[in-house]
Amino acid sequence: MDIRNLYKIKEKLQARPRYELVAAINGNIFYSDETTQPNSSKQKLGTRLYWLGALSKTVTCVAILKLVEQQKIRLDDPVEKYLPEMQQLKIQRADETVDSFYLPVTVNDLLLMLNDYRYGSWTNEMIDECANMKHPSDMISVLIKYPVIKYPCITYEYGFGHDVLSAIVERATDQAFSEFLSDHIFRPLGMTNTGFHIQSSMRKQFVPMQVYDPSSRKAKPCTEKTRYEKCSDYESGGAGIYSSAEDFLTFLSAVVCKEQSGLFLSSETASLIQKGHMQVYPQNIYHTCQSDGYQWGYFGRIHANQMISHQLSPIGTVSWSGSPGTYALLDFKNEIALFFGAQVLNYPYFFTAVHPEIENLFYI
Numbered sequence: 001m002d003i004r005n006l007y008k009i010k011e012k013l014q015a016r017p018r019y020e021l022v023a024a025i026n027g028n029i030f031y032s033d034e035t036t037q038p039n040s041s042k043q044k045l046g047t048r049l050y051w052l053g054a055l056s057k058t059v060t061c062v063a064i065l066k067l068v069e070q071q072k073i074r075l076d077d078p079v080e081k082y083l084p085e086m087q088q089l090k091i092q093r094a095d096e097t098v099d100s101f102y103l104p105v106t107v108n109d110l111l112l113m114l115n116d117y118r119y120g121s122w123t124n125e126m127i128d129e130c131a132n133m134k135h136p137s138d139m140i141s142v143l144i145k146y147p148v149i150k151y152p153c154i155t156y157e158y159g160f161g162h163d164v165l166s167a168i169v170e171r172a173t174d175q176a177f178s179e180f181l182s183d184h185i186f187r188p189l190g191m192t193n194t195g196f197h198i199q200s201s202m203r204k205q206f207v208p209m210q211v212y213d214p215s216s217r218k219a220k221p222c223t224e225k226t227r228y229e230k231c232s233d234y235e236s237g238g239a240g241i242y243s244s245a246e247d248f249l250t251f252l253s254a255v256v257c258k259e260q261s262g263l264f265l266s267s268e269t270a271s272l273i274q275k276g277h278m279q280v281y282p283q284n285i286y287h288t289c290q291s292d293g294y295q296w297g298y299f300g301r302i303h304a305n306q307m308i309s310h311q312l313s314p315i316g317t318v319s320w321s322g323s324p325g326t327y328a329l330l331d332f333k334n335e336i337a338l339f340f341g342a343q344v345l346n347y348p349y350f351f352t353a354v355h356p357e358i359e360n361l362f363y364i
Helices: 003-013 053-069 084-088 107-111 123-130 136-143 161-173 177-189 200-205 245-256 258-264 267-274 349-361
Strands: 020-025 028-034 049-051 090-092 098-100 210-213 218-221 242-244 294-297 300-303 318-321 327-331 336-341
Touching (some): 053 107, 053 161, 053 245, 053 267, 053 318, 053 327, 107 161, 123 136, 136 161, 177 245, 242 245, 245 327, 318 349, 327 349
Antiparallel strands (some): 020 336, 049 242, 210 218, 294 300, 300 318, 318 327, 327 336
């Protein structure tokens, strides 16, 4: 990577929706930039708040791996060991009949999204019910009301698996999920602008959420509450965490930097995050992001073949994104962490163009 070429990033991204982009080597920020944010001139760069969307899953993954390190859970433990009510799940067959079934899903299966707790036609119903909850373990009673369509641990489905993992954290520790994250991740790393619950005094810190209008090809302000605001009391390990650019970069750096990771995670745990646990990238991925040349792991995509992907990041680089446009990259070879903050829903070009473009611009 030639740092002298970083000036090209802003030039390339100037036509994109407003954003904030920060990157660090060995935990030290070497790049920080943004587009102008309305009504935020008094806020320090890096302190504005973003709903992370699916990047919340990376935090949940680290919480689970910390419990593995503490020998409180095992990756091959069946989910029912902590959530016995999951045995009540039913399956809907092709003829639309609903039957009972039992096929153990493990903690490892959930980390790899090998389950059928999918986001689907009933997602909005789930959101409405979760809006009145706080704890992920309470959500399980809602989840088991909806039958699965495929047998879990056989095929990949993008969905509520990380909310189930959050419930496992609560049952295994007898702590609220937010309390465990605060005790073992946020507070030790000094992440003071990260959490689930919004205080009224914090609302001005949030980057306003927008929604992309394909007819005008412009991002417009959201006129209704988003699913993140509706469920801001619910501690979702799948999509419910907000953070600032500086805070989340601190988290990513703690995972990717050997010196910091040794204090935060064991080397064995860090190697699990770098590992391609599924050699074939799931084709029914929720986001229409690039999949050719990638494997699948606990944090999402793992770069496996530059000739096929046409991406310049090193082999083994891990990356993932969230539906508001957030994006994270972890380059374990060079100990680089990158966070891209954006808040535009339904903008497909984040996943097919913007995020791959950012990844390549850092490695010209």
